[in-house]
Amino acid sequence: MKPPSVASSGPETPKPPPRPVSAAWLERAALDYLQRYSASTEMLRRTLSRRVEKRARARGEEPAAFVEMIEATVARALSAGLVDDARFAEGRLAALRRRGTSRRGAGFKLAAKGVPREVVAAVMEAEREASPEEDSEEKAAWAYAKRRRLGPFRQPDRRADYRERDLGSLARQGFPYGLARRIIEADEEPA
Incomplete structure (x- = not known):
């Protein structure tokens, strides 16, 4: 059996300062x-x-x-190539779009991460050339609606009650009104 620990009554030794910045x-x-x-x-x-x-x-x-x-x-x-703003922006943009972030929202988020404006513009242009703008924006809007259970992803008996709220949610994310309305009023996600 261990003896009970005895608290020291003396002052604690001060912690040494960290090593200098080098x-x-x-x-x-x-x-x-x-x-x-x-x-x-x-x-x-x-x-x-x-x-x-x-x-x-x-x-x-x-x-x-x-x-x-x-x-x-x-x-x-x-x-050394350990940091590359264009590579970072491409990967981050792809992840944001999969999660359902609008083109406008993705631009703001990349700028907040310190990516230069011209790099953001170039990456957005490359995405636009790879797939038509409406197509990628619509996929992102559907992904956002699905993740947040808006419009066709709500319980059918509650959809009408939440229509305006769902439209507002998509608008606040930066999606155009026409696209938001198409998604909220759709019966199901396109195949």
């Missing part, structure tokens, strides 16, 4: 982040900035002193 530490942090997540250049920059800020504040240093080191790490990740 180029090697930043590179390891970037690689660790990029192994777990697909990221845009700006997302990597923001993540590294947050980590540097946390570590610098714990050491009592000014985070602004490490901006150049962060930029150098991001530049190395770009030159």
Whole structure:
């Protein structure tokens, strides 16, 4: 049987400050982040900035002193091909469209992730060329309606009561009114 633990009455030893920010530490942090997540250049920059800020504040240093080191790490990740905004935007756009995000909503979400406007435009144009705009927008609207159980995916006896709410939901997601109305008034999803 173990003896009862005795609480020490003395002061706790202070935790030592974290190691200083270095180029090697930043590179390891970037690689660790990029192994777990697909990221845009700006997302990597923001993540590294947050980590540097946390570590610098714990050491009592000014985070602004490490901006150049962060930029150098991001530049190395770009030159090594670990970060590619176009590749990130293509993958993210495809995932958003499968989930039922409108073209407009997808553009806003990509911009929020720090993807440059011209890259977003190029990726959207490539998607538009790959499939007609109405076709991809309609597929996304159907996916959203199915995921949220709107229109034809509601219980038949409640559809009329929720018609306006369902139209509003599709409109808030950025889908055109005509498309939203076609989906909400449809009897079933097209094959």
